[in-house]
Each structure stands twice: as C-alpha cells, then as structure tokens.
Amino acid sequence: MMSEIPYIAVVALIGIGLYIVMFKRNLIKLAMGITLIETGANLFLITLAYRSGDRLSAPVMTSQIMGGGAPAYSLPTPHALTLTSIVIGVATTALLLAFFMQLYKKFKVSSVDEMRRLRG
Amino acid sequence: MSFYDDLIANAPALIVAIPLLFAFATPLVSKINKGLRNVWAFLAVLLSGALMYVLAWEIFKDGGDLASVYVFGGDNAEVFNVLENVRITFYVDGMAAFMGLIMATVAFGAIIYSFSFVKKYSGQDKYYTLLLLMLAANFGMVFTGDLFNLFVWFEVSSVAICGLIAFRTNRGESFEGAAKYLIYSTIAGLLLLFAIGLLYGEYGHLNIKYLSSAIGAGGSMLMIDRIALGILVTVFALKAGAVPMHMATPDGYSEAPAPITAMMVTASQAGLYAMFRSTFTLYGGNIQNAVEQLDLLHAAGYLLVILGVLSMFVGVTLALVQKDIKRLMAYHAISQTGYMLLGVGVGLAVYAQGGNNDFAEFGRTAMAGGIFHIFNHALYKGLLFLTAGAIIYKAGTRDLNKMGGLGRDMKMTALFFIIGALAIAGVPPANGFASKFLIYESVFRFNPVIGAVAMLVSLLTLASFVKVFYSAFMGPKNPDMKVGEVPKTMLIGMAVLAGMILVFSFLPSLVLSEIVDPAVTALAGPGPAIDFNLTLFSGQGGWNALVFLVVFIVMFILGYLLRLVLGNKGTTPKNEGAKPYLFGNPTEIGGVPIVVSGSNVYWGFIRALKRYYRPMEKMHSGLINEYVFWFMGTIGLVMLALMVLI
Amino acid sequence: MKEMSPVVRTVTKIAFGFILIFGLYIIIHGHLTPGGGFQGGAIIGTLMALYLVAFGATKWRKKIYSIIESSGLLIFIVTGLIGLVAGSFFFNFIGGTGSPVFGQELNTGEMIEGVWFPSNTAPLLSAGTIPIMNMAVGLEVIAGLTLIVVTMGLFAFAGKEGDE
Numbered sequence: 001m002m003s004e005i006p007y008i009a010v011v012a013l014i015g016i017g018l019y020i021v022m023f024k025r026n027l028i029k030l031a032m033g034i035t036l037i038e039t040g041a042n043l044f045l046i047t048l049a050y051r052s053g054d055r056l057s058a059p060v061m062t063s064q065i066m067g068g069g070a071p072a073y074s075l076p077t078p079h080a081l082t083l084t085s086i087v088i089g090v091a092t093t094a095l096l097l098a099f100f101m102q103l104y105k106k107f108k109v110s111s112v113d114e115m116r117r118l119r120g
Numbered sequence: 121m122s123f124y125d126d127l128i129a130n131a132p133a134l135i136v137a138i139p140l141l142f143a144f145a146t147p148l149v150s151k152i153n154k155g156l157r158n159v160w161a162f163l164a165v166l167l168s169g170a171l172m173y174v175l176a177w178e179i180f181k182d183g184g185d186l187a188s189v190y191v192f193g194g195d196n197a198e199v200f201n202v203l204e205n206v207r208i209t210f211y212v213d214g215m216a217a218f219m220g221l222i223m224a225t226v227a228f229g230a231i232i233y234s235f236s237f238v239k240k241y242s243g244q245d246k247y248y249t250l251l252l253l254m255l256a257a258n259f260g261m262v263f264t265g266d267l268f269n270l271f272v273w274f275e276v277s278s279v280a281i282c283g284l285i286a287f288r289t290n291r292g293e294s295f296e297g298a299a300k301y302l303i304y305s306t307i308a309g310l311l312l313l314f315a316i317g318l319l320y321g322e323y324g325h326l327n328i329k330y331l332s333s334a335i336g337a338g339g340s341m342l343m344i345d346r347i348a349l350g351i352l353v354t355v356f357a358l359k360a361g362a363v364p365m366h367m368a369t370p371d372g373y374s375e376a377p378a379p380i381t382a383m384m385v386t387a388s389q390a391g392l393y394a395m396f397r398s399t400f401t402l403y404g405g406n407i408q409n410a411v412e413q414l415d416l417l418h419a420a421g422y423l424l425v426i427l428g429v430l431s432m433f434v435g436v437t438l439a440l441v442q443k444d445i446k447r448l449m450a451y452h453a454i455s456q457t458g459y460m461l462l463g464v465g466v467g468l469a470v471y472a473q474g475g476n477n478d479f480a481e482f483g484r485t486a487m488a489g490g491i492f493h494i495f496n497h498a499l500y501k502g503l504l505f506l507t508a509g510a511i512i513y514k515a516g517t518r519d520l521n522k523m524g525g526l527g528r529d530m531k532m533t534a535l536f537f538i539i540g541a542l543a544i545a546g547v548p549p550a551n552g553f554a555s556k557f558l559i560y561e562s563v564f565r566f567n568p569v570i571g572a573v574a575m576l577v578s579l580l581t582l583a584s585f586v587k588v589f590y591s592a593f594m595g596p597k598n599p600d601m602k603v604g605e606v607p608k609t610m611l612i613g614m615a616v617l618a619g620m621i622l623v624f625s626f627l628p629s630l631v632l633s634e635i636v637d638p639a640v641t642a643l644a645g646p647g648p649a650i651d652f653n654l655t656l657f658s659g660q661g662g663w664n665a666l667v668f669l670v671v672f673i674v675m676f677i678l679g680y681l682l683r684l685v686l687g688n689k690g691t692t693p694k695n696e697g698a699k700p701y702l703f704g705n706p707t708e709i710g711g712v713p714i715v716v717s718g719s720n721v722y723w724g725f726i727r728a729l730k731r732y733y734r735p736m737e738k739m740h741s742g743l744i745n746e747y748v749f750w751f752m753g754t755i756g757l758v759m760l761a762l763m764v765l766i
Numbered sequence: 767m768k769e770m771s772p773v774v775r776t777v778t779k780i781a782f783g784f785i786l787i788f789g790l791y792i793i794i795h796g797h798l799t800p801g802g803g804f805q806g807g808a809i810i811g812t813l814m815a816l817y818l819v820a821f822g823a824t825k826w827r828k829k830i831y832s833i834i835e836s837s838g839l840l841i842f843i844v845t846g847l848i849g850l851v852a853g854s855f856f857f858n859f860i861g862g863t864g865s866p867v868f869g870q871e872l873n874t875g876e877m878i879e880g881v882w883f884p885s886n887t888a889p890l891l892s893a894g895t896i897p898i899m900n901m902a903v904g905l906e907v908i909a910g911l912t913l914i915v916v917t918m919g920l921f922a923f924a925g926k927e928g929d930e
Contacts, residue, residue, distance in 0.1 A: 014314070021307065022749050030744070034306055041313045048321045060799055078320075081268055085313060087804050088275045092306050094914050095279060099286060099299040101921055106292035112744055117293050118300070118371045119742030120442070133855035137847060144839035147832055192856050 006047040013040030025111045027100045031093065038089040042082050049078040131175040132190040132210040135220070136260050138168045143252035150245035158235055161248040165231045165255065169224035172259075176217040180638050187213035187642070189265075209327065211265030214638035218491070219262040219393045221635070222498045223386045225620060227255050230379035233506055233613030236606075237379060237513065238287075247287060254280040254383060261390040267316050267326045270394060274312065274359070277387050278305035285376045297375035300744050304368040307748060308355045311755070315351035318344050328397070332405030336413040343763065345403075346416065350759040352398045353420060354751075359391025361454045362461060363431040364754055367740065367747040373450035374518070378509020379613070381446065382502035385453060389494055392457070396464060399424075400471075400643040407472070414472050419762060421469025424461050429570055431458030436580045438736060441726055443719040444518050445508050445588060449501070452544065452584070455577060456497045462574065463490020463559045466566045471644055482562040484640060484647050489558030492636045496551045496624060500543035503617040507537045510606045510614070511592050520591040521717040523601070527593030530605055534593050536614045541589065543621055545582035549665040549672075551621055554628035554656055557663050583722065591718025626665045629656045769822035778820040785813045793904035797893040803900040807907025814912040818919050826916055831909045838906030845895055845902070860894035868897050 013036055020033030051074050059076035103109045127134075142164035150157040179188060190210040212220075231251065238244055257280060260273035282305070286298035320326055322344050323334050335345055358365040369388075373381050399420050407414055435455030442448040467487030510533045515523040527534045543550035556578065564571035605611070624631055641647065655664040716723070726733055739746075769775065792799075793806030849857035860868055868891050890897075 018748075018752060021303070022745050022752065025745070030303065034303065034310075037307065037310050041310050041317070044314060045317050048317060058800060077326075081317075081320075083802075083804065084268075084272060088272070088279075088309075090808075091279055092275070092302065095282060096299065096302055096306070098914075098918065099282075099295045099302065101918065102286075102289070102295045103292065103299065105921075106295070115296050115299070115744070116742035118297055118374070120737055120740055130850060130855070133850065137843065137850075137855065141840075141843045141847065144836060144843055147836045148840075151829075151833075190855075 003050065003052070006043060010040050010044040010047070013037070013043065025113055027103070027110055027112065027115070030112070031096055031100065034096070035089070035093060038085070038093075042085050042089075045078050045085065046082045049075040051075060127171075128175065128178050128188070130190070131171055132188055132212050132263050133192070135168050135171050135175065136210075136256050136263065138171070139164050139252045139256035139259070143249050143256065146249045146252065147245055150248075154244075157245060157248060161252060162231055162235075164252050165224075165227050168255070168259070169228050172217075172220045172224040175212070176221050176635075179212065179214060179217045180634055187211060208269050209265040210263045211329065212263050214640075214642035215393065215396070215491075216262045216642075218495070218635060218639040219390065220259060222389065222495050223255065223258045223262070223383075226382055226386050226498050226502045226617070229502060229506070229613045229616040230382045231613075232616065233382075233509070233610050234377075234379045235609045237509060237610060238377065241288070243287070243289075247284065250280045250283050251380070251383070254284065254380075254387065258383075258387050258390050261387075262393050265328050267319065267328060267331070271309065271312055271316055274394075275306075275309050277390070278302065278309060281305075281372070281376075281380075281384055281387060284380045285372050287377055287380070288375075291375075294375045297371040300368045300747070301372035303744055304358070304747060304751070307751070308358045311351055312355045315348045315355070318348045328402055332402050334405075335403060336406035336410040339410050339412075341410065341412045341416055346762045347759055349398070349403055349416065349420065350762045351755060352402075353395055353423065354755045354758050356391045356395035356398070357427055357461075358751060360388050360395065360461075361431075361457050362427045363434045363454065363458070364750050366431070366435070366454045367750060368744075369454060370447045370450040373453065374444055374446040378446075378505050378512070381450075381505045381509075385501050385505070386498050388453070388457070389460075389498060392460060392494065395424075396643060399468060404472075416762065417472035418469055419765070421465050421467075421472055423758065423761070424465025424468060425570070428458045428460070428462030428465050429573060431455060431461060432577045433458075433573060434736075436577050436584070437729075437732070438740070439584050440580065440587075440722055441719075441733065441737075443520050445511065445520055445592070446505070446518060448520075448584060448588065449504055449508055452504075452581060453497075453501055455581065456493070456501065456544070458577075459556070459559060459574070460490045460493050460497070462563060462570070463487060463493060466490075466563055467644065470566070482565045484644070485558050486562035486566070487640050487644060488632060488636050489555050489562060491639050492558065492628075492632060493552075493555040495631070495635075496543065496555050496621075499617050499621050499624070500540045500550075500552060503536060503614060503621065504540040504544065506610070506614045506617065507533055507540060510610055513606055513610075514602050515592075516600070516602070520588065520719040523592050523598070524595040524718065525593075525597040526601060528597055529603055530593070532611055533606060533614070534589075536618050537589065537593070539618050539621060541582075541585040543625075545585060546578045547582065548663075549625050549668045551624035551628060554625070554663060554665070557656070557661075561661060587718065587721045590721060626669070628663070628665060632656060770820050774820050778816055782813065782817075785816075786810060789813065790904075793900055794897065795890065796900040797896045798889050803903025804907050807904045808911060810904075810908045811911025811915060814908075815915045815919075818916055823916070823920065826920070828913070831913050835906050835909035835913070838902045838904075838909065841902040842899055842906070845898055849895065856895075858894040858896070860898075868892065868894055 017033045017036035017038075017040060020036065021030055024030065024033065056072050056074055059073040059079060103115065107114065109115050142160060146157060146160060149160050175188065179186065188210075190212075192208045192210070234247075234251070238247055241247075254277060257273045257277035261270060261277060264270050264273060279302075282298045282302040285301060286294045288294045316326070319331060322342070323331055325331065325334070335341075354365070361369040373384060376384060399417060403413065403420075404417060407417070432455050435451050435453075435458060439448050439451035439455065442451065463486045467483045467490065470483030470486070510530070511523065511526060512518055514526060514530065517523060539550070543552040546552045546556040556574075560571055560574060563574060637647075655662045789806045789809035791806075792801035792809060793803060796802030796806070846856045849855060849859050
C-alpha cells in the first residue's frame with residue numbers, strides 16, 4: 001500500500017490540472033493548470049524508477065555505491081526521461097506566458113471570455 | 121567503404137542533424153549579413169532534401185523491403201541487437217522514407233517562397249531559425265524508432281510551430297491563435313507522455329521493435345495496453361486535425377504566414393504517420409498468436425473509419441460558411457485528413473479480420489489510396505496555401521468579402537490556383553482523382569453508404585473552391601488592391617509544387633508502384649507485386665490519365681471547329697428576359713442594386729440547412745475550455761469503447 | 767524598473783559569487799553527481815533574475831547573450847558531428863582513451879583479498895564528451911534563461927516583443 005501512494009498523487013494532480021483547464025476562465029489560472037498536469041506526468045515517470053531493497057540510492061557513481069559487490073541504485077532511465085520532460089515544460093510555459101503577456105498588452109485581455117476573436 | 125556507402129549508412133542522422141546545425145548557426149550568420157542568412161537557410165533545406173531523396177532512392181530501389189537502421193552513440197552504425205541494446209535508434213523503412221520525401225519537397229517550395237514573402241518584416245532571423253528547427257523536428261518525428269524520442273520531437277515541433285504562428289506581432293489575433301494552438305498541443309503532449317510512461321512501466325523498454333514483440337506476447341491484452349492504445353490514437357488524431365479534436369487547428373492555420381502553413385500540413389501528417397505506426401507496428405506484432413490483439417486492432421480500424429467520416433463531413437460543411445480565406449482552407453485540410461483516415465481505417469479493419477481474403481482484395485487498395493492521398497494532399501494543399509498567401513500579399517486583407525478582381529493582373533497565380541482547386545476536388549485528370557478513385561472503389565466494397573458520403577464531400581469541396589475563385593479573382597478591378605503580379609521567388613516556389621502535381625497526375629501508376637507500395641508493405645506485410653503500367657488499376661477498374669487528356673484535347677478541337685463552321689449566332693435580347701436575375705428575384709430594388717458578396721454565395725443552401733448550422737456554430741465558440749472538454753470527452757469515449765466493449 | 771533598497775543590493779552583491787560558484791559546480795560535475803547542464807544553468811539564470819529585481823534596468827545588451835546562446839548550441843552539435851566522423855552520431859570518442867581532456871577511467875576502488883578499498887581517483891576528468899556537452903548546454907541555458915527573464919521583466923516598460 002505504501003508504494004501505491006505516489007500513483008494516487010499522480011491521478012490527483014492530473015485530475016485537478018484538467019479540471020482547472022476545463023472550467024476556469026482566467027488566463028494565468030490556465031497556465032497554472034497546465035503546469036500541474038506537467039508535474040503530475042513527471043511524478044509518474046520518476047515513480048517508475050523505484051526498486052525495493054536495502055542500501056539503494058540515486059544512480060550516482062561514487063565509491064559508496066559502486067563498492068563491495070553489485071552496485072545498487074534505482075533505474076537511471078526514468079531520471080533521464082523526467083529531466084527531458086521538465087526542460088520541455090519550462091520552454092512551453094515560458095512561451096505560453098509570453099503570449100499571454102502580449103495579449104494583455106494589445107487587448108487588455110485577462111480572461112478566456114474576451115479571447116474569442118477567432119471563432120466559428 | 122566508399123564515401124557514398126558511408127553517406128547512406130549515416131543518412132538518417134545527417135538528415136536530422138543538418139537542419140539543426142544550420143538552425144543553431146543562423147543567429148550568428150545573420151549578424152554578419154542579411155543576404156548570407158537567406159543563402160544559409162536555403163542551403164540547409166537543399167542539402168537535407170537532396171540527402172533525403174538519395175536515401176529514399178536507396179530504400180525504394182529493389183521493392184522496398186529493406187530498412188535503414190541507425191543506432192546513436194553505438195560502436196558501429198550498422199550492427200546491433202535490439203533486445204539487448206538500450207540506445208536510441210532511428211528506423212527508416214518504406215513508410216518513413218515516404219513521409220520524409222513529402223516533407224523535403226514541401227519545405228523546398230516553402231523556403232523559396234519565403235524569401236520575398238517575409239522580406240518586409242522584422243525578426244527574420246528568428247523566422248528562419250524556427251523554420252529550420254521545424255523541419256528537423258518533422259524529420260525526427262518520422263524517422264525515430266523510440267517512443268520517448270517521438271514525444272521529444274512532437275514537443276519541439278509544437279513549440280517551433282507556435283513560435284511561428286505568432287510571427288506577425290502587430291496583429292493581436294496572431295497571439296490568440298498561437299496561445300490556443302499551444303495550450304491544445306501541450307495538453308496532448310502531456311497525455312502522450314502519460315501513455316508512454318504506462319508502456320514503459322509495464323514492459324521496461326521504449327524501443328518500438330521490442331515493444332511490438334512484447335505486447336500481446338502472453339496471448340491476451342492487458343488493461344494497460346488498451347488504455348495506452350486509446351490515448352495514443354486520440355492524441356495523434358489531434359495532431360492530425362481529426363474531428364472532434366479539430367477545434368484549434370483552423371485558428372493556428374489561419375494566423376500563420378502562408379509558407380509556414382504549408383509546412384504545418386506536413387507536420388500534421390507526421391501525426392498521422394505516428395498513428396499508423398502505433399496501430400500497425402506497435403500493436404500488430406503478435407497478431408498470429410493473440411486473438412484479443414486481432415479484435416483490438418479491428419476495433420481500432422472501425423474507430424479510424426468513424427473519425428474519418430466525421431472529419432470529412434464536418435470539415436467541408438463548415439468550410440462553406442467561412443469568410444476568411446485561410447480558415448476556409450484549414451477546414452478543407454481537416455476534411456481531406458478524413459479521407460486518409462478513412463482509407464487506412466478500412467485497410468486496418470480488414471487486415472485485422474484474419475482468415476479471409478478481403479485484405480488482399482480491397483483492403484490493400486484502400487490503404488494504398490489513403491497513403492497516396494497523404495502525398496497528394498501535402499502537394500495540393502501546400503500549393504493552395506501558397507496561392508492564398510499571394511492573394512493576401514496583393515489584397516492586404518483576408519476577408520473574402522473585401523477582395524475582388526485580382527485575376528486580371530495575377531494570371532500565373534490564378535493558373536496555380538485552378539490546378540490546386542481541381543486537384544483537391546478530385547476532378548480528373550488531377551492527382552487528387554487518382555487517389556480518391558482508389559479510396560472510392562475500395563470503401564464502396566466495405567460499406568456503400570460511406571462511399572456515397574465520400575463522393576458527396578468531394579462535390580461540396582469543389583463548390584467551396586468555386587466560391588473562393590469567384591471572390592478573389594473574378595469581378596471588376598478593385599481600386600484598393602495593388603497592381604501587378606507577385607514577386608518571382610513566390611512564383612518559383614508555387615511552380616515547384618505545381619510541377620510535382622502535374623507529374624503525379626499523368627503518371628499515377630509509377631508513383632503507386634514505386635513509392636506507395638513499399639510504404640504499404642512496410643506497414644501491412646508483403647502483397648502481390650504491382651508493376652508499372654500507364655493505367656492505374658484498382659481491384660475493380662482502371663484509370664488512365666493520358667487517354668483522358670487525349671480525349672479532352674480531341675473534343676476541345678472538335679468543339680472549336682464546330683464553332684468556326686457554324687458561326688457565332690449569339691442571343692437577341694428581348695425585354696424582360698434580358699435583365700439579370702438572382703434566384704428568381706429582381707436584382708434591383710428601387711434603383712439600388714443588390715450585391716451578394718463573395719462569402720455569401722451559397723446563402724440559400726446554408727439557410728435551408730440552418731438546423732444543422734446553428735448548433736455547429738454554437739459548438740465552435742472560441743473558448744479554449746470547450747476545446748479541451750471535447751478532447752477529454754473523446755478520450756473518455758475511446759477508452760471506454762476499447763476497454764469495455766471489446 | 768526601480769531598484770530596491772540598499773540592504774537588498776548589498777546582499778545581492780555578496781551572494782553573487784556564491785551562487786555563481788555553486789551553479790558552475792553543478793554544471794561541471796554533471797557526470798558524477800546529480801546535476802548537469804540544464805540544472806546548473808537554471809541556477810545561474812535565477813541569479814540573473816535576482817540581479818534584475820534588485821538593481822532594476824532600463825536597457826541591456828541583448829546581442830552578447832544571443833551570441834553566447836548560439837555558440838553554446840553550436841559546440842553541442844559540432845561535438846555530435848565529430849562523433850559521426852569517428853563512429854556514429856554522438857559517439858563518445860574521448861571516453862576511455864586515457865587522454866587528459868576528460869578521457870580517464872573512472873576508478874571507484876578495488877577489491878584486495880575480499881576487502882574493499884574505496885577511492886575516488888580521477889573522477890572529474892572522465893567520461894569523455896559528456897562533460898563537454900554539459901558545459902555547452904550550461905552556457906546555452908544561462909544565456910537563454912537570461913534572455914527570457916530580462917525580456918519579460920522589461921516588457922511592460924519598454925514595449926518590445928515578447929517572443930523568443
């Protein structure tokens with residue numbers, strides 16, 4: 001049971017993030033909702049690296065871990081996947097916030113209701 | 121090994137690396153000289169496009185069943201064992217080389233066109249950098265053999281495209297279109313990451329070839345496999361622009377500059393490629409052993425057919441009411457995506473029936489039609505968007521009601537527009553007819569109602585392009601418009617695509633046997649050999665474009681001779697019959713003429729169907745929340761269908 | 767933007783050196799301890815944001831950061847292409863060869879007659895092209911995040927475009 005709690009947190013984060021994107025009107029809240037979904041997906045990826053046992057640690061190559069027998073660390077691949085995903089998230093969030101800033105400057109828009117010039 | 125062999129062995133990595141290298145160096149080069157930057161960007165597209173053609177020639181050479189495999193960071197680029205190696209690989213087989221050819225061709229036309237299209241804007245070095253990044257991301261998405269690498273290229277492509285949509289910073293609507301497209305693509309990308317995480321957590325590897333032998337190896341499909349398939353298919357359908365996930369596509373397509381929209385079409389088709397890869401290859405590896413996998417693929421085939429029919433119908437009916445020229449063309453892009461989904465969906469549904477010979481009869485033809493349609497669509501849609509860009513360049517507006525009379529000066533652009541409009545409507549002898557012919561005949565065998573709907577959609581497509589032609593090119597000259605033809609480089613860019621369309625129109629069987637059939641073989645296994653013949657044979661009939669052209673020219677000459685012999689009688693005007701009329705009504709009320717502006721030409725048709733159009737317009741409300749709601753609703757329904765009903 | 771009070775400015779000047787050294791440490795030791803190019807670069811980008819908030823600015827030299835960013839990216843991709851000449855793309859052509867430029871072997875200890883003798887000899891100068899790529903990415907992330915932060919920060923006052 002204790003090892004299932006991160007998965008429940010993932011579902012909660014993605015669920016709350018989707019609720020915010022689907023039902024909230026303020027633009028900054030939309031950006032926060034997307035960040036929440038991203039955090040949930042990253043948490044899911046990093047939880048997959050868990051391996052149970054004793055003396056386990058992060059995949060770092062120092063003498064404490066590599067010594068005295070078989071090296072014991074958690075799976076390193078999900079760490080790389082999560083790092084890549086965080087970097088992509090930073091780029092996307094920066095671009096999205098830049099677009100919202102420009103929209104505010106041109107049209108004084110701060111809510112989705114007013115951002116409806118392209119429709120039909 | 122000689123230099124040529126080395127080049128071919130390293131080609132998949134070079135095709136992605138060359139645009140990246142040139143893109144990273146473009147800001148430095150543009151600080152030296154502006155003209156040098158244009159040459160630099162053109163050199164990037166030329167080099168990677170030429171290398172792509174050489175690689176495609178090598179792969180398609182002997183029937184197309186060999187694939188080029190490239191391991192990143194491996195000791196030797198050729199020898200590796202997939203079950204023991206965890207490196208990132210590029211796997212280029214027939215289907216991937218096919219998509220790469222499309223991207224190289226359209227990018228070549230688009231970058232020649234861009235030289236004079238963006239000349240008066242500031243921020244051009246950012247434009248060229250992002251264009252080369254987008255090209256590298258498109259190539260990467262179709263070459264990769266690793267699921268997480270697919271996600272990375274998917275996101276790079278989204279970010280580069282949204283940066284380019286907002287290129288015109290003086291218009292505020294560009295930012296709105298870019299923000300909507302970015303929110304939509306980001307949420308889709310994050311759900312894709314979730315599905316990839318599910319598959320990785322279950323099977324431990326991310327390599328597509330390994331996963332195709334591991335999924336279903338136990339004989340049954342787990343719940344995780346079904347959920348992952350549902351998410352994968354829906355997310356890639358969103359990237360391709362299928363209904364009901366199409367809401368942000370017209371916004372993005374209409375605000376981008378015209379050559380970028382032509383390349384966005386190929387990026388959407390990379391999404392289609394990823395969808396076909398994940399159904400045929402990823403989930404199709406163990407078909408002989410697992411009956412449940414066969415049922416799942418059969419359901420996925422029906423799902424693609426339903427998405428295709430919805431896309432075709434909704435796309436074209438909504439295009440009839442548009443007032444903005446690029447938004448209208450974007451809805452047509454959605455509708456044509458429906459044709460591709462329909463063709464390959466019928467192929468998948470029949471492939472996964474197992475046991476009978478239907479696939480060899482008409483399933484393969486349906487798949488060949490759908491895949492051929494991908495190439496044709498990229499060519500004629502790219503050409504149409506480039507001509508729309510030329511119209512906007514001259515007219516200064518995108519509204520169909522405000523432009524007119526451009527045909528007197530822009531004769532070459534009008535000619536290219538006619539070629540593109542005939543191709544998209546599927547009128548013989550254009551290449552659109554060749555691929556639609558294959559789709560009509562095989563889909564009719566599958567279900568006659570769907571075949572009839574496909575033909576109806578073609579008709580409405582022609583109707584809406586007649587409307588655009590009338591609004592933009594015909595009529596008296598408007599004094600607000602600029603005079604003269606568009607600059608030469610724009611004409612050359614359009615001519616590249618138009619030339620490819622003409623080649624495909626008159627030699628469709630060559631394309632089918634050399635390029636499309638290896639792609640179908642790569643997805644669905646080998647089939648009967650097709651050899652080159654001037655006539656294109658589907659299972660039940662044949663189409664020969666050269667015979668049609670000869671008959672057309674003979675009839676035209678006969679008609680002209682008849683007119684010369686019989687003389688030009690004309691008509692004599694009588695009193696009431698000589699006045700113009702409009703649907704039975706007079707054209708003047710109290711001396712003031714009634715003018716039907718360009719976008720309202722079909723007002724009668726639309727008013728008669730107002731029970732369909734009013735709810736549709738309410739559904740496309742412009743709120744981003746509703747867009748995401750439709751997307752989540754569709755994912756929910758698809759997952760429910762795949763989990764519970766099968 | 768207005769600058770903040772003297773207390774904030776003085777503490778920022780003192781903390782500048784520490785944060786810079788910390789960020790560079792994380793970048794350079796990326797192949798041994800947790801960290802790497804992006805993480806260290808993000809720390810130094812935060813330092814630039816701190817500078818912007820504490821001192822205020824009205825104009826800045828955008829060109830030098832753009833050049834740094836492009837050169838960082840170019841070093842990255844050129845390293846990959848040199849690997850192409852030597853084997854395949856991104857092939858680690860320095861690692862394990864024993865050269866003093868990041869080529870030494872990682873040595874974490876040896877087992878003599880059943881007893882483990884740990885030692886961390888030559889850990890920094892190992893792992894081939896990985897530290898070179900870390901430093902290139904670090905350079906690029908520093909410049910890139912500085913560009914983003916300063917452009918957004920000056921946006922409301924100068925009115926330039928906010929696109930990257």
